[in-house]
Amino acid sequence: MLSGKNKYTLQASSLQEDTVSRDEELAEIEQQLERAGFQARCEEHLIVKKVYKAKLESLRDRFPSMDTLNSRVELFKPIPMQPPKAFQNQTEVDAARNSNHSSVSSNPNSFSQFIAFDYNEYFNDDDVVYLDAVRTSRMVSLSRAFVRAGPRERLHFNPATVNAAIVTCGGLCPGLNNVIRELTHSLYSVYGVNQVWGIRGGFRGFLGLADFEPIILTNELVEDIHHEGGTVLRSGRGGFDTEKILQFLQERDISQLYVIGGDGTHRAAFKIHQECMQQSRNIAVVGICKTIDNDLDYIDRSFGFLSSVEAAQASIRTAKTESMCVSPRGITVVKLMGRSAGYLTAYAALGSGDVDCVLIPEVPIVLEGKDGILHFLEKRVAEKKYAVVAVAEGAGEEILGTSSEIDKGGNKKLQPIGEYIKKQIQDHFENKGLECTVRYIDPSYMVRSVPANAADSVYCTELAQNAVHGAMYGYTGFSVGQVNSHGVYIPIPLLVATSPRTMDPKGLLWERILSLTGQPNPDVGELCNPENEMDCFPHFERFIH
Template sequence: MTHDDFKVKVLGRAEVKSKLTPSSLSDGTAFGFIENDDRVLINTTLSNYKQDVETSKTPISFEIAGPHEYLYFNPSNTKVAIVTCGGLCPGVNNVIQSVVNQLYYRYKVKQIVGIRYGYEGFIAKYNHQEVELTPQSVDKIHFFGGTVLGTSRGDQDIVQIVDRLSKLNINILFCIGGDGTLRGAHAIHQEIHRRNLNISVAGIPKTIDNDINFIDKSFGFETAFTIANDIIRYAHNEAIGAYNGIAIVKLMGRNSGFIAAHAALSVHEVNLVLIPEMAFDMDGSNGFLNVLQRRLENRHHALIVVAEGAGQHFFDSATLEKDASGNIKNKDIGLFLKEKITEEFEAKGFPFVLKYIDPSYIIRSAPANANDSKFCGLLAQNAVHAAMAGKTDFVVGHWNSNFTLLPIPISVSKRKEIDVEGELWWNVIETTGQPASMKKQ
């Protein structure tokens, strides 16, 4: 990675004076307009700083998000479209509402439309008509989970999408979605650039798994592990209510186990956490089944939290399928564990009672909690600030307590994952008491 990889594109010179007034103070001590060279370091450790000084390197950094004194788009004749794609996630409606309110009340942009059912809403054959969005039409939507615009998965024809944007006279497109949505947004930007159109493409990261690169937290994640907290506590009641009671709770986390890890840290009752980033065996003296049996022999109950993408190495890769977005459809690791535990313990005559709980669709369709709702609003506000200033092909993020802007390509260059040699996973091991390794010995 180089410093240039983190430069956000702009459509052109911003010459329209903003009517926003971030601060009435002029002495530079209060919050004000953001300059393009205001940046936040990615690595803030003293050792990294010293290394950069010694090698005369420019530290890699993000552009800080915020309002700009001059805008690229004139609010009076700017038209905006909003689209939501991919799976459901707490907070999508909050983002829609906040984008609309920020545009309408702060920038006086009156032309805002919602695209129905994801990127396919741009394609004529689906016959999904766009809807007008006003503060009145989005007034109560933050009380509900899901997305009022609807969503879909899968690739759509980029040429047709840009044709529709051009026909609708759209100046700014806000794409709310995860990794696949952002890749699509970048492809839309490339086609816009090829045609030399003045359309800004802004990404607002939506992933319940919290797995977007260079963004320390995505909206919906906190709500997800907060709801999981309650479910895990109830599952613990099930486990301790029977002799050698076992409760398995499967949580979302296709490639990254952040929900499982944070939920376990929030409930100090979990005994085993399994995530996609860790390798483990079923058999062997230190394998999962023996670790579980020793736990039951000592305490006579066990609570297991497993991320959906964990243990996929136990399945035949030749039988794996993909969804419409190209993501591998994971086999059900929760049912697999249930079957293996049952098979092992029944063969040994080891008494047990097992309950399996999968609350995934309940969690992802819930409304955002208070902190996530606040976070959604701030992400939306900063995305609007950047887009009105002519920034494009960017995603709004959060890093080191700052809202940031980063180019979409760098944000989708790889998925963020838990470092099993890092502090977060060490905290999980300390909290659960599980072995650092469940590999055969």
């Protein structure tokens, strides 16, 4: 009986047998598939004749590898009996370890948990995840692919000599503490590394400034941090100094650097990687995708995104209550995060089902006329006496223009689109002689400081473990993410080349918004030139034949 997605896969041993045996096994599998209800199809676009795999950089190609066997893990994981402590130096760590060891030797069952397991499966460079999983008749018989993330049988580093560092950059995001915790757990409890440094305040933590001293992370310190929002290391923008960062890595003998952030942070991380290679330093630099806007390209989603969507829905429910409970008419405008992409606003609106109008950066805002949002809101309020408008913070540049001011992270400052939309609605109803109470809610920072929900917590664990697996193997200059529901390693230059990504204003997500709200939809024109395949290729949703 055929069951499961892997039951019809020819194993490597089968491919080494004689042709007759292989053909017989293949014929049997085909019969099983047909009995199960699958139909054989041979159209060209369904057959992938060639795969272009994203090339990862490896320290193995430049430095001697320890080639350590990634074998059975047998470690003691201390169970904290006292409040966790942030260690400031190695002396304090050694003293704590000695204390733990003496406690374990006197009564191991009371103070520690014994961990022992074997990996059931190792991955290698030949294990890939197809990027172009959805096949249409317009596609050629090619596909792109990423190397699959997971444990490797041979390690580049000797874990016992590894000193690692973790830094969180940019704005807050649900799940940051989860990632820090699971990185620390994986490094200590799975691989048994020597030391893990926590860099405080983003890249400023490398500069030796007062109040930004790095701390030594331990399993005890991070044990409960995943229950809180924010980051125990604190985050920050700016402060990037390649020379001082490399000096820090050298002074503390860091061999693995984990950088958590968005596309700007990943560009900075790649500069660190390039300088390490230029100076022949055997250091793995790993990025972990973090963006509240879900605008890093290729990945299914960024961690913390779903948690923020849940938090945003609470603000929408509040807005609906405020609008419903005023007489004779009420409208509430909710501004949500989304600098260049409207994913958070769109998902929150769909998840709540209570939004009457959604405004995002990808779709121009038309205010006046019969197809304008003001006329639409007038009709909607006439029907049910209230309305809720959700607007992304980056929407409306075609109306308000682009700001020339730049923040410390290199991002342009955004125009006050929420307040502007509120004022335009007020003026419209006043000019019509219609009494209407218009309120404005800005929960922007509230939605990113909440703890991670269950789905994001699990996702953070997967990302952190895969990041450590990749670094231990010797990959560098890469980021971890999920593509088509599988963990993958993505070269940083490829990731940032088309980031930040944006929502497709002619895609299914926006069509679902329109079906929910019934709002007018302005013409956004052509996304790219269909006659030029390379114009569309970076946006793999349109892989043109």
